[in-house]
Amino acid sequence: xxxxxxxxxxxxxxxxxxxxxxxxxxxxxxxxxxxxxxxxxxxxxxxxxxxxxxxxxxxxxxxxxxxxxxxxxxxxxxxxxxxxxxxxxxxxxxxxxxxxxxxxxxxxxxxxxxxxxxxxxxxxxxxxxxxxxxxxxxxxxxxxxxxxxxxxxxxxxxxxxxxxxxxxxxxxxxxxxxxxxxxxxxxxxxxxxxxxxxxxxxxxxxxxxxxxxxxxxxxxxxxxxxxxxxxxxxxxxxxxxxxxxxxxxxxxxxxxxxxxxxxxxxxxxxxxxxxxxxxxxxxxxxxxxxxxxxxxxxxxxxxxxxxxxxxxxxxxxxxxxxxxxxxx
Amino acid sequence: xxxxxxxxxxxxxxxxxxxxxxxxxxxxxxxxxxxxxxxxxxxxxxxxxxxxxxxxxxxxxxxxxxxxxxxxxxxxxxxxxxxxxxxxxxxxxxxxxxxxxxxxxxxxxxxxxxxxxxxxxxxxxxxxxxxxxxxxxxxxxxxxxxxxxxxxxxxxxxxxxxxxxxxxxxxxxxxxxxxxxxxxxxxxxxxxxxxxxxxxxxxxxxxxxxxxxxxxxxxxxxxxxxxxxxxxxxxxxxxxxxxxxxxxxxxxxxxxxxxxxxxxxxxxxxxxxxxxxx
Numbered sequence: 001x002x003x004x005x006x007x008x009x010x011x012x013x014x015x016x017x018x019x020x021x022x023x024x025x026x027x028x029x030x031x032x033x034x035x036x037x038x039x040x041x042x043x044x045x046x047x048x049x050x051x052x053x054x055x056x057x058x059x060x061x062x063x064x065x066x067x068x069x070x071x072x073x074x075x076x077x078x079x080x081x082x083x084x085x086x087x088x089x090x091x092x093x094x095x096x097x098x099x100x101x102x103x104x105x106x107x108x109x110x111x112x113x114x115x116x117x118x119x120x121x122x123x124x125x126x127x128x129x130x131x132x133x134x135x136x137x138x139x140x141x142x143x144x145x146x147x148x149x150x151x152x153x154x155x156x157x158x159x160x161x162x163x164x165x166x167x168x169x170x171x172x173x174x175x176x177x178x179x180x181x182x183x184x185x186x187x188x189x190x191x192x193x194x195x196x197x198x199x200x201x202x203x204x205x206x207x208x209x210x211x212x213x214x215x216x217x218x219x220x221x222x223x224x225x226x227x228x229x230x231x232x233x234x235x236x237x238x239x240x241x242x243x244x245x246x247x248x249x250x251x252x253x254x255x256x257x258x259x260x261x262x263x264x265x266x267x268x269x270x271x272x273x274x275x276x277x278x279x280x281x282x283x284x285x286x287x288x289x290x291x292x293x294x295x296x297x298x299x300x301x302x303x304x305x306x307x308x309x310x311x312x313x314x315x316x317x318x319x320x321x322x323x324x325x326x327x328x
Numbered sequence: 329x330x331x332x333x334x335x336x337x338x339x340x341x342x343x344x345x346x347x348x349x350x351x352x353x354x355x356x357x358x359x360x361x362x363x364x365x366x367x368x369x370x371x372x373x374x375x376x377x378x379x380x381x382x383x384x385x386x387x388x389x390x391x392x393x394x395x396x397x398x399x400x401x402x403x404x405x406x407x408x409x410x411x412x413x414x415x416x417x418x419x420x421x422x423x424x425x426x427x428x429x430x431x432x433x434x435x436x437x438x439x440x441x442x443x444x445x446x447x448x449x450x451x452x453x454x455x456x457x458x459x460x461x462x463x464x465x466x467x468x469x470x471x472x473x474x475x476x477x478x479x480x481x482x483x484x485x486x487x488x489x490x491x492x493x494x495x496x497x498x499x500x501x502x503x504x505x506x507x508x509x510x511x512x513x514x515x516x517x518x519x520x521x522x523x524x525x526x527x528x529x530x531x532x533x534x535x536x537x538x539x540x541x542x543x544x545x546x547x548x549x550x551x552x553x554x555x556x557x558x559x560x561x562x563x564x565x566x567x568x569x570x571x572x573x574x575x576x577x578x579x580x581x582x583x584x585x586x587x588x589x590x591x592x593x594x595x596x597x598x599x600x601x602x603x604x605x606x
Binding site for chain 2: 053056057058060078081082083084085086088089090092093094095096097098101105106108109110111112123124126127128137153154155157158159160181182184185186188189190191
């Protein structure tokens with residue numbers, strides 16, 4: 001961790017940040033390889049945003065060190081800023097200006113000439129499906145349009161590393177899939193993306209590796225399948241036609257899944273945490289062979305809550321005090 | 329789904345074609361970055377012109393009320409009073425507008441766009457310097473509005489056009505320097521509203537406990553002391569003097585000195601706070 005590894009986009013050790021008495025970030029170590037998407041998964045107030053802001057040179061760590069693209073964030077902030085972009089959790093565009101003006105402003109600040117800036121703005125607005133909104137003030141934009149403009153604003157000059165803070169929180173499903181498409185395009189062109197999210201599903205879809213953050217600490221790190229194997233593949237819910245068969249079904253399922261089975265409030269329903277999907281197929285086949293008719297079954301991905309329950313023994317709960325600072 | 333006006337689907341390929349990693353324009357100079365932020369301020373005046381009128385309407389009302397209601401009683405005739413009060417009202421108007429500097433800055437921080445600017449490879453204080461440049465234009469516009477109205481009502485400065493230009497120039501220097509106090513407020517306080525109330529608390533007593541509206545000679549002695557210590561009083565004296573051709577170099581000198589002190593004190597405090605922002 002102490003030697004510089006050139007293929008690491010981010011390496012951090014022992015990062016700490018206090019806000020008053022709250023340790024928002026409490027000793028975070030990171031090693032993020034270049035290329036692909038690295039996900040920070042955790043509830044509000046876990047310290048995701050604070051960590052990201054320290055890496056983007058917006059916040060000075062109280063302790064610990066971090067190198068971003070080989071440059072120390074504390075001593076070579078300007079070098080870091082030259083090569084990264086940040087899209088914050090809240091719209092980091094000027095609401096009073098139009099979509100085009102926002103992009104032209106950034107292109108000018110990044111050293112483009114006026115005609116180049118106009119061309120670049122038009123090009124980005126087109127590609128991000130915002131050409132129709134180019135001349136409108138951002139305050140009239142929908143949530144999805146605003147978020148796309150926000151991301152486009154970070155790509156006026158293509159960054160080597162992009163910080164994306166909860167890019168899909170509060171978006172409708174279509175806008176969400178649009179943002180995912182943008183992230184995939186970025187990665188395909190070679191940008192490394194550091195993404196924070198509250199959704200396991202999103203981390204699973206996009207991220208190559210995930211760090212689970214809770215109370216300012218990294219409590220688990222690995223690929224999505226690493227995490228799932230720690231957490232279990234998800235929850236199987238089964239509903240039987242005949243409630244009187246439930247006791248028998250419970251025994252059968254717990255044997256087939258080698259896991260405890262919970263009886264739900266609904267007298268026909270059972271649920272169990274399963275390690276891998278294949279077991280589920282066998283378990284359901286067992287039920288059918290024993291003559292127990294199943295009206296409905298579902299295999300759900302573990303929720304963030306279940307991940308936290310499995311990793312920490314407590315559900316993901318918001319830390320009120322830290323949330324406020326996280327947002328600040 | 330609120331994006332009903334966006335019929336075209338988002339193509340991953342279209343996004344990819346706009347990206348080119350590794351290609352990087354040369355960083356801009358601090359002057360160029362500041363000017364670009366000044367341009368942003370102009371765009372804001374274009375899109376939100378109300379903020380200019382909000383702050384000029386009040387002094388225009390004052391000018392009309394004081395000139396026509398009290399003018400005769402205070403100075404013998406409304407015409408004579410106008411010659412006295414207009415430079416004062418001009419100072420009042422423009423110093424009041426300076427508080428928008430802090431509010432604007434605070435708004436940028438609370439809304440989140442400030443984070444974007446701070447993550448850019450630019451000379452960091454250019455955000456503030458650029459905003460102040462834009463403000464200087466706002467001060468000039470407000471001065472023009474007041475002066476045109478004054479001239480229409482019968483204001484006749486004895487020092488003519490040169491006097492007016494020098495007076496406005498001095499006023500701009502003072503207000504630019506005073507703005508550094510508001511930028512500090514803007515960085516320290518949590519909400520734009522708090523910044524506004526705090527600036528009002530400073531500006532209201534300062535502009536009224538001065539020689540803006542009346543000659544302080546009739547005030548009680550203790551109040552005269554307060555009025556004489558008030559920087560606004562000195563500013564009004566200098567502006568009035570420049571417009572009517574009676575200003576002395578010491579009257580102008582003290583304003584330049586005060587401006588320098590404001591910048592020397594609040595400039596570094598603002599920048600220190602700016603660097604340690606979270």
